[in-house]
Amino acid sequence: MHRFSFRPSPAMVVACVALFVAIGGVSYAAVSLPKNSVGTKQIKSKAVTKAKLAPDAVRALAGKAGPAGPRGEAGATGAPGAAGAKGATGAAGVAGPKGDAGATGPTGATGPTGATGPTGATGPTGDTGQKGDQGNPGTPGTPGTPGSKGDKGDKGDAGDTGPIGPSNAYGYHPSGGTPLLPTATVTVASVQLPAGAYAVTASLHLTGGPTSEAPLCTLYGGPNGSTTLDSGSASVTSNSFNSIVLQGEFTSASTATVSVSCFSYYLGTSVYPDIQAIKVGAVSAL
Numbered sequence: 001m002h003r004f005s006f007r008p009s010p011a012m013v014v015a016c017v018a019l020f021v022a023i024g025g026v027s028y029a030a031v032s033l034p035k036n037s038v039g040t041k042q043i044k045s046k047a048v049t050k051a052k053l054a055p056d057a058v059r060a061l062a063g064k065a066g067p068a069g070p071r072g073e074a075g076a077t078g079a080p081g082a083a084g085a086k087g088a089t090g091a092a093g094v095a096g097p098k099g100d101a102g103a104t105g106p107t108g109a110t111g112p113t114g115a116t117g118p119t120g121a122t123g124p125t126g127d128t129g130q131k132g133d134q135g136n137p138g139t140p141g142t143p144g145t146p147g148s149k150g151d152k153g154d155k156g157d158a159g160d161t162g163p164i165g166p167s168n169a170y171g172y173h174p175s176g177g178t179p180l181l182p183t184a185t186v187t188v189a190s191v192q193l194p195a196g197a198y199a200v201t202a203s204l205h206l207t208g209g210p211t212s213e214a215p216l217c218t219l220y221g222g223p224n225g226s227t228t229l230d231s232g233s234a235s236v237t238s239n240s241f242n243s244i245v246l247q248g249e250f251t252s253a254s255t256a257t258v259s260v261s262c263f264s265y266y267l268g269t270s271v272y273p274d275i276q277a278i279k280v281g282a283v284s285a286l
Helices: 010-024 055-061
Strands: 168-172 184-193 196-207 216-221 227-233 241-252 256-264 270-280
Touching: 168 184, 184 196, 184 270, 196 216, 196 256, 216 241, 241 256, 256 270
Parallel strands: none
Antiparallel strands: 168 270, 184 256, 196 241, 196 270, 216 227, 216 256, 227 241
C-alpha cells in the first residue's frame, strides 16, 4: 500500500488554535498567547473534528488522490430493465453500394408438372430422315371373313411317272397240312419278314373230318405278329374240301411276323396254308 506523510500548513495551525480556544471556553480577549506558541503537542488528541474546522481548513487537509487501486471483480448481472418506449423512426439513410453477388444456392426440388398448354400450330414439314431399322413383326391380325369360293380351275397336266418303288415278294408253301384239334386254337403257318411295309394274302385249303364244322381262321402280322389283319371261316363235311382267303397290310420298323391260326370244335379237319407277302413302298388306308 502507498504511504504518504501529512504536513500541516500555517492556515491549518491557525484553525486548530482557534478551535482550541473555543473548546477551552476562555475568551480570546482574556488570554494573550504569544505568536507561534500553540503546536500539535498543545492540542488534545481527537479534540478537533471536521465539523469544527473551517471549509478552507477542510480543503487544506484533503491530500491529493492516490493512485487507483486494482479493479474489483465484476458484480452479478442485474435484472433486465423494462423495455423503453419505441423511438421515432429515423430518416432513411443513403443507399450503400451494391454488394457482391452471393454464391449460387442449391437447386430446389422440382415443382409439380404444370397443366398441358394448348397445341401449337403445325410447323413446316422437315426433310425426310434416313430409313430406320426394320421393326419386329407385329401381332397377327384377326383373320378376315373367308371370301366366296372361286370357280374350279382347269385340270393340270399329268405329272411324270415316278420311279418304280421297292417290291419284294415272299411266299410260304408247305408241302403238307396241319390237323386241327377239338376246341383249341392251332397255328397252321408262321413266317418271319424283314422290316418294311407289306401286303399279305393267305390262301387256306380245308379238308373235312368225320364231323361237319366251320373252322374260324385268323391272319396276324406286325413286329411281334399280334396285330389282327383279317379272319374268316368255311364249312366242311366228311371228306369234303373248301377254301378261305385272308388279306391284310401292315408296316413294321423291325423284323415282322406273319402267322395264321385256326380254331376247331372237332377232330379231323386239316388246313393246307399258302402265304404270299409283297413288300411295298408304303401302306395307306383307303
